[in-house]
Amino acid sequence: MESSALSQPITSFPVKGDNLVEAGHPRYLAPGEPEPGTGKPLAKGRVYISKDDAKTGKRGQYVEGVPPDVWEFQVGGYQVCDKWLKDRKGRTLTNADITHYEGIVVALNETIRLMAEIDQSIDAHGGWPLR
Numbered sequence: 001m002e003s004s005a006l007s008q009p010i011t012s013f014p015v016k017g018d019n020l021v022e023a024g025h026p027r028y029l030a031p032g033e034p035e036p037g038t039g040k041p042l043a044k045g046r047v048y049i050s051k052d053d054a055k056t057g058k059r060g061q062y063v064e065g066v067p068p069d070v071w072e073f074q075v076g077g078y079q080v081c082d083k084w085l086k087d088r089k090g091r092t093l094t095n096a097d098i099t100h101y102e103g104i105v106v107a108l109n110e111t112i113r114l115m116a117e118i119d120q121s122i123d124a125h126g127g128w129p130l131r
Contacts, residue, residue: 005106013062013063017058019098024051026047026086028047028066029046049063080108
């Protein structure tokens with residue numbers, strides 16, 4: 001994958017706010033799950049870093065467009081997208097942090113694509129072990 005591909009996010013961070021990763025977060029909502037507040041089914045997966053606060057009118061912030069397989073992808077027994085944000089719980093994400101997270105999502109999406117391509121190639125050549 002070209003390094004420029006990492007600069008092409010497949011996600012967005014549409015809600016302005018304090019960018020604080022709140023306690024109890026991150027929280028993933030898959031496509032089809034009800035959106036908080038409206039109950040409408042989500043078109044894309046969302047990773048929430050905070051929740052709505054009716055008293056202050058504050059909207060929950062989230063990264064939108066995270067595919068379920070990317071959210072669930074594990075390295076070394078850790079769910080990458082979840083762990084990265086959990087390690088920042090109680091902290092305010094900078095713009096660079098958000099851009100970095102979006103790059104992680106792109107890299108994992110590409111990794112999953114390449115792994116499937118490799119698996120198809122192995123199957124096309126008689127399976128494992130290769131001869």
